[in-house]
Amino acid sequence: MVATLEEVARLAGVSRSTVSRVVNNHPNVRPEVRKRVWEVIQQVGYQPHAAARSLVTNRTQMLGLVIPRGLVTLFSDPFFPILIRGVADACTARRYYLMLSFFSDPFQQEELYRRALRSRLLDGVILSGAPLDDPLVPWLLQDNTPFVIAGRYPDERVTYVDVDNVGGARMAVEHLLRLGHRRIATITGPLTMMVGQDRLEGYRQALISRGIPVNDALIVEGDFTEEGARVAMQRLLPQRPTAVFVASDTMAVGAMKAIREAGLRIPDDVAIVGFDDLPIASAVEPPLTTVRQPIERMGAMAAEMLIGLVEGTLTGPQHI
Missing domain, CATH: 3.40.50.2300 (Response regulator)
Known part of the structure; x- marks a missing residue:
């Protein structure tokens, strides 16, 4: 039998709306209630309906990660698996999905992300070390799409995280x-x-x-x-x-x-x-x-900052 939202609410001793707020990462839920609801969700195997949740929150819980064009692919450079692990772990902890794309033509990759963002398939993107001439950056700024660069960028409007x-x-x-x-x-x-x-x-x-x-x-x-x-x-x-x-x-x-x-x-x-x-x-x-x-930590911080921008808990560009 498929677990329902009503069953989770009954077992957790809360209302249906409280379960919905927990599932959608709404901040106005007491920590002890949030913990109890998630324990019940895991116990009964409840799977929130992604499409319905997206309609309510106007979010897909999906983030994208862009590997910089002109660099070697993920499998050729050991730097990227470490960075991606940090991003992925942070996304998982906040119940977001992560999308990676692999194309031999970097412009095909950029076009994919443009289409995904225009159609609201992604809530936001992380750029790994964007080149200064990357056309995706001005497009993201113009479109007001939440994004973070893992690497310093010389535009005060851009949120980024980097080392010294x-x-x-x-x-x-x-x-x-x-x-x-x-x-x-x-x-x-x-x-x-x-x-x-x-x-x-x-x-x-x-x-x-x-x-x-x-x-x-x-x-x-x-x-x-x-x-x-x-x-x-x-x-x-x-x-x-x-x-x-x-x-x-x-x-x-x-x-x-x-x-x-x-x-x-x-x-x-x-x-x-x-x-x-x-x-x-x-x-x-x-x-x-x-x-x-700290490559892995940098990836995790980029994901955490992006989620903050998506959910509205981080306002204005941040430079770390």
């Missing part, structure tokens, strides 16, 4: 400076993204603070891929750097390959520091020195 990329990069280069290195190169992230610009700025600040001129010949732009970084490192090696700061762990692995292919030793000939503290950092040989960032 400038400070983290500066710390990485300062570590190399303390080891006695002066000819320090860097493989940046894409400079069309704030994360790429910020980590490059941290690199520059660390050198300038020690009175070391910034040498543009020691700076090569990367694309957050292993192969892209391998090629970038091959371009840097003729400049004879004694150390390199690489703006992501995935790229650091590619840089390490290029160093070994050139017959050089790590760290004896070229020292290397990454950024992220992905599991691969401890799996490579020698283990990669890296700057840790």
